[in-house]
Amino acid sequence: MTRIGWYGLGSMGLAMATNLQKHLAKKSILSSLLYSNRTMTRGDPLRALGGTPETSFSKLVSECGIIFTMVSNDTVLQDLITSVTDSNQSLKDKIFVDCSTVHPETVGLTAAKLKEKQADFLAAPVFGGNPIAVDGKLVFAIGGPKRASDIVKPLIQDVMGRKVIDCGEDAKKSALLKIAGNIITVNLMEAVGEAQVFAEKTCLGTGAMEELIGEAFGPVAGGYSKRLTTGAYAPPLDSRPGFGVSLAIKDANHAFAMAKESNAELPGLKVATDNMVAARKYAGECLDSSSMYGVLRQKAGLEFWNEKSRQG
Numbered sequence: 321m322t323r324i325g326w327y328g329l330g331s332m333g334l335a336m337a338t339n340l341q342k343h344l345a346k347k348s349i350l351s352s353l354l355y356s357n358r359t360m361t362r363g364d365p366l367r368a369l370g371g372t373p374e375t376s377f378s379k380l381v382s383e384c385g386i387i388f389t390m391v392s393n394d395t396v397l398q399d400l401i402t403s404v405t406d407s408n409q410s411l412k413d414k415i416f417v418d419c420s421t422v423h424p425e426t427v428g429l430t431a432a433k434l435k436e437k438q439a440d441f442l443a444a445p446v447f448g449g450n451p452i453a454v455d456g457k458l459v460f461a462i463g464g465p466k467r468a469s470d471i472v473k474p475l476i477q478d479v480m481g482r483k484v485i486d487c488g489e490d491a492k493k494s495a496l497l498k499i500a501g502n503i504i505t506v507n508l509m510e511a512v513g514e515a516q517v518f519a520e521k522t523c524l525g526t527g528a529m530e531e532l533i534g535e536a537f538g539p540v541a542g543g544y545s546k547r548l549t550t551g552a553y554a555p556p557l558d559s560r561p562g563f564g565v566s567l568a569i570k571d572a573n574h575a576f577a578m579a580k581e582s583n584a585e586l587p588g589l590k591v592a593t594d595n596m597v598a599a600r601k602y603a604g605e606c607l608d609s610s611s612m613y614g615v616l617r618q619k620a621g622l623e624f625w626n627e628k629s630r631q632g
């Protein structure tokens with residue numbers, strides 16, 4: 321059995337890699353997960369579970385047959401992949417699986433670069449936030465060569481995810497599905513934020529509103545409401561947001577670029593994105609994507625911060 325590597329231990333990556341390492345440890349025939357990250361100390365919980373640290377991405381790639389990446393954006397992914405495709409190391413028969421949210425064009429370019437080196441590339445972006453990643457219940461959209469996805473799916477299904485949507489052999493399709501899904505995510509966060517500001521201003525109360533959101537609109541919408549009422553939309557400055565505001569703005573910008581090319585309109589997403597941009601301008605980088613709520617609060621004459629969020 322080939323060794324498995326993991327690069328990227330952010331809010332999502334650490335939770336996902338943790339579930340993968342636990343799975344490998346259970347199947348004692350497999351070697352431990354070899355992991356790497358820009359900030360290596362983020363991997364300490366993985367090491368405690370038996371994972372093995374490796375500071376060099378290139379060494380990790382040379383030791384592993386399957387390499388997962390979960391990084392912030394297109395540039396970080398491209399830099400990582402180029403660092404190995406531009407070197408002399410052999411990548412023959414290796415499988416690279418990227419779970420980040422990136423533009424389909426980035427996926428196409430990355431797959432082509434790796435194909436030249438006789439390696440396969442799978443795009444496997446995920447739906448669900450950090451608590452769902454911790455529970456191993458993410459939804460994956462996988463795309464790329466069937467030979468590779470057949471090998472990788474058992475490392476995902478019931479390990480890191482509850483469902484794998486197979487988007488076929490064209491890896492760009494799964495990236496496109498992810499960007500399309502995030503149009504709903506961001507619009508839903510805006511809708512929940514608006515409803516919660518309305519509930520507060522009309523003295524209906526955010527507790528009753530939250531109960532209704534969870535019951536009538538499902539656990540995803542209920543989870544977004546909790547990000548507001550627990551203050552997680554603006555977490556303490558020394559913490560990592562669940563889904564950083566700049567990551568959601570990146571995803572929205574990918575959607576706008578593709579919508580423009582296809583002559584489609586995304587007016588709701590525009591409203592929500594403008595509010596996220598305004599939130600970041602007011603309160604800085606350390607914000608969750610649901611922080612459009614702070615701006616909606618300001619527009620209604622309230623403070624950006626609520627009683628549970630950080631206060632400045």
Ligand SMILES: NC(=O)c1ccc[n+]([C@@H]2O[C@H](COP(=O)([O-])OP(=O)(O)OC[C@H]3O[C@@H](n4cnc5c(N)ncnc54)[C@H](OP(=O)(O)O)[C@@H]3O)[C@@H](O)[C@H]2O)c1
Pocket residue numbers: 327328329330331332333357358359360362390391392393396419420421422446447448449450560562563564567568571
């Ligand atoms: N959070 C969510 O709810 C969610 C849900 C679905 C999909 N996604 C997508 O999944 C991806 C990861 O999200 P996340 O929330 O885990 O992000 P995150 O917490 O910000 O983590 C980003 C990861 O990328 C690494 N990184 C950032 N800049 C780098 C650079 N210049 N060089 C090398 N490594 C770098 C970070 O390393 P350090 O640890 O050293 O900073 C970290 O490992 C993103 O594409 C995001 O859009 C997120």
